[in-house]
Amino acid sequence: MDNTTGFAVTPVNHNHTNSSCSRDNVLKTVVFPVLYSLLFLLGLSLNGLAVWVFFSIPSRSHFIIYLKNIVVADVLMTLTFPFKVLSDSNMASVGLRVFVCRVSSVLFYLTMYISILFFGLISIDRCRKTLQPFKGTNAARLAHRKLLSGAIWGSLLALSLPNMVLTSRNPTSAYFKCSDLKTPAGLRWHEVVNHVCQFIFWGNLVTVIVCYALITKELYSSYTRTKAGTGQRQPRRRSVSSNVFLVLAVFFVCFVPFHFSRVPYTMSQTRGRLFDCNLKLFFFQLKESTLWLSSLNSLLDPLIYFFLCKSFRTTLFKMLRLPPGTCSWLTGMGVDPNTGSTPLGDSSACM
């Protein structure tokens, strides 16, 4: 028996539910637990490495401050995966599944929106850096960015906390969904949070698109200017542009599908009577599949650090005792032999 709720532990028997609508099919109990286990192992290794590298780089640019926030969010997100694996594969006690609904899933979403917000800020910062390459920063601005980071964590925590507190009902059977544990106010808050988070996501997507369009325009005109001036081909600038698109590609692949599927799924949770059980199951599976893509972001972020942040690569190679030019064919961001600078002339050497 589970101490917290008094229900029998797994294997869960839910013969009382309509079996054709049961969530417990092979997708939820086998496929996703295997995929999340892989994400956990790879994500923990790569993000562990990223933490090790980042915390030996001083926070001397806005970009590095933002990346450090993302790496912390990714580590926390990765730590929630084992709970999801145990819960979805029905290997967890009822108490642990309640913990997943109340705490670890909420933490998962919190860290996801932290990453999304910091990606928006990174795009703005990169845009500013490209359009005004010689405008530096100072201690006061760096302190503001640290305050802003704290304010983002604080506000998202305040938004998410009621999702923990108002998931306070005890399950009435061993088979339950997170929405079954919510009080009426909890269900309303869950809906509100999802609206706010949709706004955060689409707002940041527009910001990222606008900023990267401006960056690409600037890179292209500086490329044509240089080409006209020297009469030479400058292949590196093209690879900078394609690296820049990595952020956009990651944003689209990881987050857009989830945010489309989240809308009908949240409606099926909060206005259940409008949906029959097959449709609810369909929206649940769609949400779970696209949520895995969002989780994949925690694994792809370290690749972004590697490709777009030269200080990250340099420090990584130093720590692994590899020569500085390692993988320059892959990153296309070596030092320009003519000018001695990085392709964007960015002294913080992160793009």
Ligand SMILES: Nc1ncnc2c1ncn2[C@@H]1O[C@H](COP(=O)(O)OP(=O)(O)O)[C@@H](O)[C@H]1O
């Ligand atoms: N955007 C969000 N921010 C914070 N918490 C959230 C967010 N979306 C959902 N949650 C919370 O995470 C938990 C799991 O939600 P959800 O994934 O919708 O349920 P289920 O696992 O039953 O499909 C719930 O407590 C919910 O309120």
